[in-house]
Amino acid sequence: MLHKFQQFYQDLERLINFIAISDGYVAKEPSQERFLEVILRLEREVFGTAKMRGPRVASLRVGDPKNLRDCYDTYKAQKRETVEQITLELETAVRTLVTDIS
Known part of the structure; x- marks a missing residue:
């Protein structure tokens, strides 16, 4: 029975990826980090994976x-x-x- 649901795992992962960001997420508190987070999620959706951006600075x-x-x-x-x-x-x-x- 479990194998019936395994075909939906990838779709569920994609759905969860965008549910995690609410409407107006960037607009509420605009920051470079929030813009980058949304862009990375979109890249992951469109290209299947997000490109590595190199070292990040904190x-x-x-x-x-x-x-x-x-x-x-x-x-x-x-x-x-x-x-x-x-x-x-x-x-x-x-x-x-x-x-x-x-």
Whole structure:
């Protein structure tokens, strides 16, 4: 019985390849990586395989460190508020780093 379904494996793989990308995937957060991902999927569909693109370059940027000892006294008095404040500061810092990369 399993052999009846094996003929559909390649079609299922092709379907899954495009279901993984939602409508507006690139438009929501345009980036080089998203464009490349869609192009590679299209190449795989049209040519049967995607061409090797050679080495890829990754960019890593680390922001300024946050010394949590500076917040300890405030944390002892107002734990929840301090955690929320630090979380907001870190989230803002990460968003700024991501925006600067784009």
